[in-house]
Amino acid sequence: MRYIFIFIPIFIILLSCQEKEKTSDKELHRYILVDKNGNPVPLPKDKxxxxxxxxxxxxxxxxxxxxxxxxxxxxxxxxxxxxxxxxxxxxxxxxxxxxxxxxxxxxxxxxxxxxxxxxxxxxxxxxxxxxxxxxxxxxxxxxxxxxxxxxxxxxxxxxx
Incomplete structure (x- = not known):
């Protein structure tokens, strides 16, 4: 029973980390180009x-x-x-x-x-x-x- 109380919080934390990863991947779609770290590549608006x-x-x-x-x-x-x-x-x-x-x-x-x-x-x-x-x-x-x-x-x- 003690193990259940230990593993449940760890499982919840792991799931929340994966959800953040998915969210950041979705946000990358907003940018036209991104560098290796997922930062938007600055693009001109007038060219x-x-x-x-x-x-x-x-x-x-x-x-x-x-x-x-x-x-x-x-x-x-x-x-x-x-x-x-x-x-x-x-x-x-x-x-x-x-x-x-x-x-x-x-x-x-x-x-x-x-x-x-x-x-x-x-x-x-x-x-x-x-x-x-x-x-x-x-x-x-x-x-x-x-x-x-x-x-x-x-x-x-x-x-x-």
Missing amino acids: LIVVNFLAYSCSSCMKEIPVLKKVIQEPQFKDKFQLIGIVIDSDKGDLSDPVFPIYPSHKQNFVRFPVPGTPTTYIITPEGKKLVVIYGAVTEKNFREFLKQALEKMKNYSNN
Whole structure:
């Protein structure tokens, strides 16, 4: 009988901890992107967002970074887009580069943004609406075309 009084409070405590975990998972759905700790990734409200899912072990991803940074800073795109990296093979990001901050990913990101391989890039609205999905590495030329396509879709999206 004594054991019942010991185990019941422990069982109740364990259940309440699990419920908190579920609640926090549900709250993650409110955010478009989250870092490895479940904190929301800061996104601009006035620009389209280029979310590049990459792996440090992916040579195509590493070669693509300078291309993304160069094109996104061109005058026709600079004030219209924000570039954000999400690394999927490491717990370490790199927030030192304001042009291309890289955040370590959380599993919740893959619910909204499936990543069949790296690099995978999404161009989204500030509300998280997907405008363009790019599988594989880009060249300067086709990345410019994807950005123009996103701007055109956004224009049509705003008119509706």
